Amino acid sequence: MTGRRRFSPQALAVLAALCAAPGAWHHGYGIARDTGLSSGTLYPILIRLADRGLVAARWEDGQPAGRPRRHQYQLTPEGLAAARAALAGRPAPGPARAARHRAGPVGRPGLQEPS
Amino acid sequence: MTGLARMAAALLRRMAALLPAGQREWAEAALAEAAQVPAGPRRLAWLAGGLWLAVRESRQELTLRAARPLAFAAAASVTAWAAWRGQPGGLADPAVAVNRADMVAMTVILTGLPWLVRRRRGPARGRAGQAWRAAGYAVILGLIAAKDLVERYAYAAPGMRWAQPLLWIGEPVFLLVMAGYAGMLLTMTSRRSRTPPASLAIGAGAGAAAGVLACVLGPLGAPFHIFGAGPAIRYDAALAAGAFLALAAPAAAAAAAARHSRRREPATDAAPAGVAAGAITGAAAALLTAATSTWMIAALPGHPRLLRWAAAHVGYYSIGGAPPHGLPDFAAGYSSYAAGYLLVLLLFPLLGTGLAAWPALLAAGPRRPGPGRPGRGGPSEQPPPAPPDAGRSRPPSPQHDLPGPAEPAAPREAGDLIPA
Numbered sequence: 001m002t003g004r005r006r007f008s009p010q011a012l013a014v015l016a017a018l019c020a021a022p023g024a025w026h027h028g029y030g031i032a033r034d035t036g037l038s039s040g041t042l043y044p045i046l047i048r049l050a051d052r053g054l055v056a057a058r059w060e061d062g063q064p065a066g067r068p069r070r071h072q073y074q075l076t077p078e079g080l081a082a083a084r085a086a087l088a089g090r091p092a093p094g095p096a097r098a099a100r101h102r103a104g105p106v107g108r109p110g111l112q113e114p115s
Numbered sequence: 116m117t118g119l120a121r122m123a124a125a126l127l128r129r130m131a132a133l134l135p136a137g138q139r140e141w142a143e144a145a146l147a148e149a150a151q152v153p154a155g156p157r158r159l160a161w162l163a164g165g166l167w168l169a170v171r172e173s174r175q176e177l178t179l180r181a182a183r184p185l186a187f188a189a190a191a192s193v194t195a196w197a198a199w200r201g202q203p204g205g206l207a208d209p210a211v212a213v214n215r216a217d218m219v220a221m222t223v224i225l226t227g228l229p230w231l232v233r234r235r236r237g238p239a240r241g242r243a244g245q246a247w248r249a250a251g252y253a254v255i256l257g258l259i260a261a262k263d264l265v266e267r268y269a270y271a272a273p274g275m276r277w278a279q280p281l282l283w284i285g286e287p288v289f290l291l292v293m294a295g296y297a298g299m300l301l302t303m304t305s306r307r308s309r310t311p312p313a314s315l316a317i318g319a320g321a322g323a324a325a326g327v328l329a330c331v332l333g334p335l336g337a338p339f340h341i342f343g344a345g346p347a348i349r350y351d352a353a354l355a356a357g358a359f360l361a362l363a364a365p366a367a368a369a370a371a372a373a374r375h376s377r378r379r380e381p382a383t384d385a386a387p388a389g390v391a392a393g394a395i396t397g398a399a400a401a402l403l404t405a406a407t408s409t410w411m412i413a414a415l416p417g418h419p420r421l422l423r424w425a426a427a428h429v430g431y432y433s434i435g436g437a438p439p440h441g442l443p444d445f446a447a448g449y450s451s452y453a454a455g456y457l458l459v460l461l462l463f464p465l466l467g468t469g470l471a472a473w474p475a476l477l478a479a480g481p482r483r484p485g486p487g488r489p490g491r492g493g494p495s496e497q498p499p500p501a502p503p504d505a506g507r508s509r510p511p512s513p514q515h516d517l518p519g520p521a522e523p524a525a526p527r528e529a530g531d532l533i534p535a
Contacts, residue, residue, distance in 0.1 A: 028144055038164045041164070043141050043168045068147040068150055069147060071148065
């Protein structure tokens with residue numbers, strides 16, 4: 001079911017970044033660097049993906065010296081399947097298609113409390 | 116880190132504290148991550164994105180938070196305007212000075228009490244709690260405005276000059292009673308209140324019904340003048356039935372609330388829930404009756420048609436057919452009569468509690484034994500568990516200038532979800 005969901009180009013970019021190392025926990029800034037997204041775009045996408053159960057989030061263990069603990073993200077099994085399906089069917093990006101995708105389903109971040 | 120980035124981080128930290136728990140961690144994540152972003156414009160841009168995220172996520176919360184103080188400020192301003200005006204009698208009228216002192220004290224009380232109750236009992240219990248608070252504050256402010264108008268008229272009369280010192284004696288009592296009502300309202304609607312929401316709803320509903328009944332049967336706090344034997348008998352019967360229903364309202368509310376509490380799982384203390392419903396019934400009826408009747412009395416002097424109708428049909432001072440010069444005396448008589456509602460406000464909650472005690476105990480029945488409720492006592496005196504973080508920001512970590520969360524949030528899924 002999740003595989004049939006459409007994603008915006010930005011969400012696909014996030015999924016691709018997470019899919020690159022599916023077993024690893026990723027940080028927000030790392031994902032932003034990989035995708036070129038700003039924090040104001042990245043976090044709403046992560047919220048929506050987490051609300052859908054496609055991404056798991058946690059705070060890193062322990063208190064590292066000299067910096068705050070970071071929030072980490074990883075694809076869930078459902079997220080991995082959905083990401084692979086979406087990325088496999090991803091068409092070559094074109095201007096018209098990219099414009100259509102900008103108003104896609106991940107355009108508005110989830111306002112629901114993540115479960 | 117530049118000063119601008121520090122300011123942005125501080126703002127983001129404050130905004131994150133406004134967000135509901137589920138969304139707060141995302142704003143905190145953006146804030147924590149900012150420490151990894153190279154200092155300078157890129158970090159500032161990162162924090163700006165975090166602020167945008169917080170604004171997007173907190174729009175609804177911010178709207179609600181801003182709407183409540185604004186609504187209170189507007190209502191308080193209207194009340195203050197009514198209290199501050201110098202008519203009639205100007206500053207020579209002692210009621211003007213009393214009303215102004217009254218308004219300042221009441222504004223301090225009504226503004227300070229929510230802060231005090233929040234510290235001890237937590238914030239309002241959801242939207243329903245906020246709605247009850249708004250309704251209660253509206254009635255209290257309305258009553259204050261009406262009382263001020265009535266006092267202006269009553270104490271400006273030359274025949275009432277002797278009673279002017281009484282104003283300064285009665286005013287602190289009125290303030291204390293209003294503070295008691297506001298405190299009770301805020302405590303019962305707070306998150307850590309022991310009063311079940313059902314008791315509040317049942318009691319307030321029954322009290323409102325009793326208050327409306329009292330106003331219909333006896334506006335201005337006095338019965339109608341009914342002419343003719345037949346209508347008089349019917350009206351007396353209606354009065355008797357109304358009095359019975361008004362007295363039965365706390366008992367019925369208590370029984371209903373106690374039964375409702377018994378059905379709940381885990382079972383709460385049914386008898387206290389019932390008694391609370393009875394007390395709320397009395398308080399709500401008193402507040403509504405006092406507010407509506409005082410407003411009606413306040414409207415008499417400025418509305419000749421209403422005054423003539425009331426003079427002809429209502430009250431012990433009925434002067435139907437009296438010449439117009441007798442009407443101001445009639446209005447002044449009722450204006451002094453309005454002070455009696457202070458007694459209503461004091462006594463009705465006690466009456467409601469008394470009338471509710473026995474029905475609540477009967478409806479509660481024997482206590483059900485259950486886990487953690489040994490014998491007759493049990494841990495009923497234990498306060499309910501403290502709710503999760505009610506939106507307070509976490510203290511900054513001393514190791515860095517960007518605060519991270521004090522405790523790790525529970526992971527959405529336990530353990531690594533995807534094998535490496």
